[in-house]
Amino acid sequence: MISKKKAKFIISLQKKKVRDEERLFIIEGDKLVKEFLAAKIPVKTLIARPEFLSSLPDDLTRFVNEIEDVSYEELKQISTLKTPHNALAIIPVPDRNLDTNDVLKGLCVALDFVQDPGNLGTIIRAAAWFGIKNIVCSEDCVDVYNPKVIQASMGALLNVSVFYNDLKKLFTSAAKNKIPIFGTMLEGDSIYNHKLDNKGIILLGNESKGISDELIPFITEKIMIPKFSKAKQGIDSLNVGMAASVVFYEFLRKSGRLPE
Amino acid sequence: MISKKKAKFIISLQKKKVRDEERLFIIEGDKLVKEFLAAKIPVKTLIARPEFLSSLPDDLTRFVNEIEDVSYEELKQISTLKTPHNALAIIPVPDRNLDTNDVLKGLCVALDFVQDPGNLGTIIRAAAWFGIKNIVCSEDCVDVYNPKVIQASMGALLNVSVFYNDLKKLFTSAAKNKIPIFGTMLEGDSIYNHKLDNKGIILLGNESKGISDELIPFITEKIMIPKFSKAKQGIDSLNVGMAASVVFYEFLRKSGRLPE
Numbered sequence: 001m002i003s004k005k006k007a008k009f010i011i012s013l014q015k016k017k018v019r020d021e022e023r024l025f026i027i028e029g030d031k032l033v034k035e036f037l038a039a040k041i042p043v044k045t046l047i048a049r050p051e052f053l054s055s056l057p058d059d060l061t062r063f064v065n066e067i068e069d070v071s072y073e074e075l076k077q078i079s080t081l082k083t084p085h086n087a088l089a090i091i092p093v094p095d096r097n098l099d100t101n102d103v104l105k106g107l108c109v110a111l112d113f114v115q116d117p118g119n120l121g122t123i124i125r126a127a128a129w130f131g132i133k134n135i136v137c138s139e140d141c142v143d144v145y146n147p148k149v150i151q152a153s154m155g156a157l158l159n160v161s162v163f164y165n166d167l168k169k170l171f172t173s174a175a176k177n178k179i180p181i182f183g184t185m186l187e188g189d190s191i192y193n194h195k196l197d198n199k200g201i202i203l204l205g206n207e208s209k210g211i212s213d214e215l216i217p218f219i220t221e222k223i224m225i226p227k228f229s230k231a232k233q234g235i236d237s238l239n240v241g242m243a244a245s246v247v248f249y250e251f252l253r254k255s256g257r258l259p260e
Numbered sequence: 261m262i263s264k265k266k267a268k269f270i271i272s273l274q275k276k277k278v279r280d281e282e283r284l285f286i287i288e289g290d291k292l293v294k295e296f297l298a299a300k301i302p303v304k305t306l307i308a309r310p311e312f313l314s315s316l317p318d319d320l321t322r323f324v325n326e327i328e329d330v331s332y333e334e335l336k337q338i339s340t341l342k343t344p345h346n347a348l349a350i351i352p353v354p355d356r357n358l359d360t361n362d363v364l365k366g367l368c369v370a371l372d373f374v375q376d377p378g379n380l381g382t383i384i385r386a387a388a389w390f391g392i393k394n395i396v397c398s399e400d401c402v403d404v405y406n407p408k409v410i411q412a413s414m415g416a417l418l419n420v421s422v423f424y425n426d427l428k429k430l431f432t433s434a435a436k437n438k439i440p441i442f443g444t445m446l447e448g449d450s451i452y453n454h455k456l457d458n459k460g461i462i463l464l465g466n467e468s469k470g471i472s473d474e475l476i477p478f479i480t481e482k483i484m485i486p487k488f489s490k491a492k493q494g495i496d497s498l499n500v501g502m503a504a505s506v507v508f509y510e511f512l513r514k515s516g517r518l519p520e
Binding site (some may be wrong): 117118131156227233234239245 | 272289295297298299326375378382385386388389390391412414415416417418419426439452485487488492493494495496498499501502503510512513517
């Protein structure tokens, strides 16, 4: 049984403003909640149906501060999903500051004004799959703790750090250290042939506007995914999530690294 | 001004049952509508705000049977979008029968029980980009004329034919003709190293269940996208749309074909 006050509070966390103030976010779904528990992430509150709670091994709830059991109807009230699963958890936003030197050591991703939560979630999932550990978002990107981003990224957020920063600052540091900035854009050079480093920044732009004019001068290498179609209508771009997956794949392939 | 009866009819086309009976579907959004007009696809009804209609060159409306101008409020009533654009069109479902021999001549895609409209749309878009002309869906896949599929595929439907069929029938024909069936699955061989033909079927499975048991025996080559992460939690698969993009890319790259 969950109090009205608490239910209201949980619903309020669907708003970015409240998440920012409270430094809390919500994850939902049995699989995702179990993954966070198994990863030993501190959990403020675990809210779940009794069946879910009784199925959990003891050692999974060791890092949970508070547990509430609820009925399906109660869960439905606080859920962002049309058909909620059996569990939901409130998680503290991790305290992580962008350490530019650290991020620039390997391959990282910069996102310029990516707005669609599904796209950001997809990009996080692709980064995790391909072992890219850091994503730096421009400050106008969609919030990583938006419930739709969480849903689309699945558990990948456990393996990728997402920062918000002024990209110009990051790029200025990169330029000083002669670290390449690969901008994905339609007029770029085909990634088939282009030399891709295993160090540098992969920059992806907004869904409809691409990379902002003010960031273009920082790009040291313009790249694109070759298109195999003569058609004049209907195929002017790939979705940014798909583009990210293909570009990450090709970077890793060319790096000569083998899957772990 | 649009009659109540017509508005009701257009809204009813959001249901698969009605689309199947009427053999009609809806496209929405200025860009998409313009692309369909430019491709000279026969249009049953074009419904748009006067500004949109007056901006159209004459030769774009030559294949339109009927034009209705509407106010923004009227458009909002019949739209599936939260913020509708300026135009919507009713399009006859093309009469296309699956010609197995034709489809099996080149590289084609088979989808087993892909349920999410966004994923089907993404896969169509990726296929179009990489010049793959045919997609055969199992009969339990989401309907290609679902408004969310149309929205996610953008204009790519103009360049890709999507069929619904019993995949076992298609695979039986393929087997007879010794055409390879590449099944994408987690226990497959890495596409880094695997020989990929420029002829054959790329089979992708359901979002959570993968490829059905009954189809597994037809697979002649099991393939997968290498994963670069040791993490135990959070990264057990790529979304099927992302996987499709990467696999299509690698098939085309290995085919030695050059972008057109």
